[in-house]
Amino acid sequence: MMMRISVLAAVAAAAALAPASEAAAGKRYQASITRTTFGIPHIEARTWQGVGYGVAYAYAQDNLCLLAEEFATVAGERSRHFGPEAKAVLGFQEVDNLASDTFFRAVIDLPALRDGVKGQAREAQLLAEGYVAGYNRFLKDAGAEGVPADCRGKPWVRPITMDDLLRLTEKQMLLASSLALAPGIAGAAPPGEAQAKVAMTLPRQDELGIGSNGWAFGGDATADGRGLVIGNPHFPWNGPSRFWQMHVSGPDGYDAMGVGIAGSPIPTLGFNRDVAWTHTVTAARHFTLYQLTLDPADPTRYLVDGQSVAMEPHSITVPMPEGTPDVTRTLYSTRFGPVVVIPQSGVTWSAANAFAMKDANRGNLRAIETWLRIGQAKNVGDIQSAVSETLGIPWVNTIAADRNGDALHADVTAVPNVSADKIKACSTPISGLFASLATLLDGARAECDWDAAAGTPEPGLMPASDQAATIRRDYLTNSNDSYWISNPRIPHPALSPILGKHAAELTLRTRSNFTETEALLASGKVDHASAKAMAFANKSLAADMAVDPLLALCARQNDAATDTARGCAALAGWDRRYEASSKGAALFRAFWAKAARVPGLWAVPFDPADPVNTPRDIAADTAGDKLLGALGEAVGELDAAGIALDAEWGSVQQWRVGDEGIPIHGGPGTAGVLNYQDARPAPGGGLVPVHGTSYIQIVGFDDAGPVADAVLSYSQSTDPASPHFADQTRAYAAKQWHRLPFDRRAIRAAAIGKTKRIAE
Numbered sequence: 001m002m003m004r005i006s007v008l009a010a011v012a013a014a015a016a017l018a019p020a021s022e023a024a025a026g027k028r029y030q031a032s033i034t035r036t037t038f039g040i041p042h043i044e045a046r047t048w049q050g051v052g053y054g055v056a057y058a059y060a061q062d063n064l065c066l067l068a069e070e071f072a073t074v075a076g077e078r079s080r081h082f083g084p085e086a087k088a089v090l091g092f093q094e095v096d097n098l099a100s101d102t103f104f105r106a107v108i109d110l111p112a113l114r115d116g117v118k119g120q121a122r123e124a125q126l127l128a129e130g131y132v133a134g135y136n137r138f139l140k141d142a143g144a145e146g147v148p149a150d151c152r153g154k155p156w157v158r159p160i161t162m163d164d165l166l167r168l169t170e171k172q173m174l175l176a177s178s179l180a181l182a183p184g185i186a187g188a189a190p191p192g193e194a195q196a197k198v199a200m201t202l203p204r205q206d207e208l209g210i211g212s213n214g215w216a217f218g219g220d221a222t223a224d225g226r227g228l229v230i231g232n233p234h235f236p237w238n239g240p241s242r243f244w245q246m247h248v249s250g251p252d253g254y255d256a257m258g259v260g261i262a263g264s265p266i267p268t269l270g271f272n273r274d275v276a277w278t279h280t281v282t283a284a285r286h287f288t289l290y291q292l293t294l295d296p297a298d299p300t301r302y303l304v305d306g307q308s309v310a311m312e313p314h315s316i317t318v319p320m321p322e323g324t325p326d327v328t329r330t331l332y333s334t335r336f337g338p339v340v341v342i343p344q345s346g347v348t349w350s351a352a353n354a355f356a357m358k359d360a361n362r363g364n365l366r367a368i369e370t371w372l373r374i375g376q377a378k379n380v381g382d383i384q385s386a387v388s389e390t391l392g393i394p395w396v397n398t399i400a401a402d403r404n405g406d407a408l409h410a411d412v413t414a415v416p417n418v419s420a421d422k423i424k425a426c427s428t429p430i431s432g433l434f435a436s437l438a439t440l441l442d443g444a445r446a447e448c449d450w451d452a453a454a455g456t457p458e459p460g461l462m463p464a465s466d467q468a469a470t471i472r473r474d475y476l477t478n479s480n481d482s483y484w485i486s487n488p489r490i491p492h493p494a495l496s497p498i499l500g501k502h503a504a505e506l507t508l509r510t511r512s513n514f515t516e517t518e519a520l521l522a523s524g525k526v527d528h529a530s531a532k533a534m535a536f537a538n539k540s541l542a543a544d545m546a547v548d549p550l551l552a553l554c555a556r557q558n559d560a561a562t563d564t565a566r567g568c569a570a571l572a573g574w575d576r577r578y579e580a581s582s583k584g585a586a587l588f589r590a591f592w593a594k595a596a597r598v599p600g601l602w603a604v605p606f607d608p609a610d611p612v613n614t615p616r617d618i619a620a621d622t623a624g625d626k627l628l629g630a631l632g633e634a635v636g637e638l639d640a641a642g643i644a645l646d647a648e649w650g651s652v653q654q655w656r657v658g659d660e661g662i663p664i665h666g667g668p669g670t671a672g673v674l675n676y677q678d679a680r681p682a683p684g685g686g687l688v689p690v691h692g693t694s695y696i697q698i699v700g701f702d703d704a705g706p707v708a709d710a711v712l713s714y715s716q717s718t719d720p721a722s723p724h725f726a727d728q729t730r731a732y733a734a735k736q737w738h739r740l741p742f743d744r745r746a747i748r749a750a751a752i753g754k755t756k757r758i759a760e
Helices: 002-016 048-074 078-082 097-107 110-117 122-146 162-173 178-186 367-375 380-390 420-425 508-522 528-535 541-554 563-572 585-595 620-641 727-733 744-750
Strands: 030-036 040-044 087-090 093-096 211-217 228-236 244-249 255-260 269-271 275-281 287-295 298-304 307-310 312-318 327-333 353-359 396-402 407-411 440-442 468-472 475-478 602-604 616-618 654-657 660-663 677-681 687-693 695-701 706-712 756-759
Touching (some): 048 078, 048 097, 048 244, 048 756, 078 097, 093 178, 097 178, 178 327, 228 275, 228 528, 255 706, 269 695, 275 380, 380 396, 407 475, 508 528, 528 706, 541 616, 616 620, 660 727, 706 727
Parallel strands (some): 040 244, 287 440
Antiparallel strands (some): 030 040, 030 756, 228 695, 244 255, 255 269, 275 396, 287 298, 407 468, 602 616, 654 660
């Protein structure tokens, strides 16, 4: 009798989680959505269009206003709806709406994208078709009164078409390249014509607002001999690049769980039954700048091999609010790409020279196919094949491990195929001035265009065989430094400089990564518990290196009433961590922002033979006075901000939810804190995180499938009325991990509310 009841229960559970009811048979779009703890949706569908349909519907339930505004952004309609001078979150920076609209209307080539869809994998096409239908279905079901209060009645909340999703997909591909230079593209104009103000410089990677840590431990390093992944991407707390959790079960055995950003129809970071993967932003460059030699007779013509070539003008009209005339600008493009101006960095348009930008991720419609293949992988070899054959990963490393105990690091992305020899041969007299920020080539010679390689999906992309990929059974890791070192035991041979620096000083966060990882392995084999402890240890390598020498300098001071002496007393009582309870962390944050820039800070210089441990040792004799001065200035800053020198870190760095201040642990990556949280001054005082630890997962495997613990620091929903607006934020603050339900039994046990079935 007990067996019969169990069988009936299993049948009932399967029916409850079925993708669609019998009544929905014959419908083109069908999906079911079951929510579990923290509102995580588990979407099931029998077709790829059904998957996209269900994912878009569930995402809109949580983030409709965010996604609707994003569709207005990529359509170049922000000025009309929000005013031309208001700000847009464009990728990871704020720009004015007029510049945003001009950029998207100029750079996104819809005819080319529509044509490119024809070459996409059929599954990717169906996912996109379903996503459009699912978003529109939610709008229909919600009705005018079901739209969240933040965007209810707004004209930009509208049904979408495939063009809208193509624009959004293109925007996501350009996040770490063209989008970072959007104001410079939107503001470019030839000499003699009115130029829009471009108040920016060529950004450093750490200014893009993106980063990450990722670890793949192989079977030789883990307690159970299977692979284990720690994924710790550092993404924005606000805007369309926020992560959102989902579990997708679809056709062809596809069954993957993880996260994606706005517009993602499947997880782009996560796990299935056999593999887990994460991504970290790569140090590779995904564009090149070209210095153009202009025709002396016309600044809108440029010379290539001595021949004058006309730039292509594009008249861009941006619609304005009702009653205000539309704004029209003329932008120019070249054989390399759009003309760009960044005057503060020397990228100007004069009578003699101009600059153009060529982007390896323009028209990259291959990424979804890549992530589909990763989500279906059985081992890390399958993942390496997926990223290598498609070259669809836009701007991130791939770090993965499998149940067999193999670990992978693949710094294989869509990058320009320019070798070290080509960069040298095609340099201009000013290329060296740009070398630390961008690769500048000579646009006056056709031979300086990117090389075409056999077997790549697009001409001009670097083949995977010329990029870096490693499989091992101990561990591989990355914290946004280059391919050079993913394990200190095996530095990688030098590759093209376009892929990042080789044998160069590492960031403190990367050094902290290797230091903490080696210490973890020295204490025993890795398991979930030890991985969690390392991920949220909140140690500061900079503090470990600098506080004792600083306190020794303090001991030489005679006047205990000075700002410096007060600072010394506060740091003496600090635990050198960025826990919510740590007292003195805010002071060290302010101090290190100044101290790290002191010339001659270290007594032992960087040594490429010992990159994890150099540079080191504070040069107290030569830099001591400047360090004490930096501490005094930091004390003054905190006094002016009304922050006590020994304030608990969680009382300073908070996420505000109405009147509630949620204390956020984690600290600055520049201080060597792995649990990175970049914060800015909050309107009411203190600090608020803007990007940093977002979704963090620890995934291993047992005989039945994946064993995954995770938390999403800023929670699932951007709707303040949602119960999932800040529930995981409180869990993150308390360091409470959530065991993710993956199989049917676990999903049923964790389900909240009834399964939602949609079909049409």
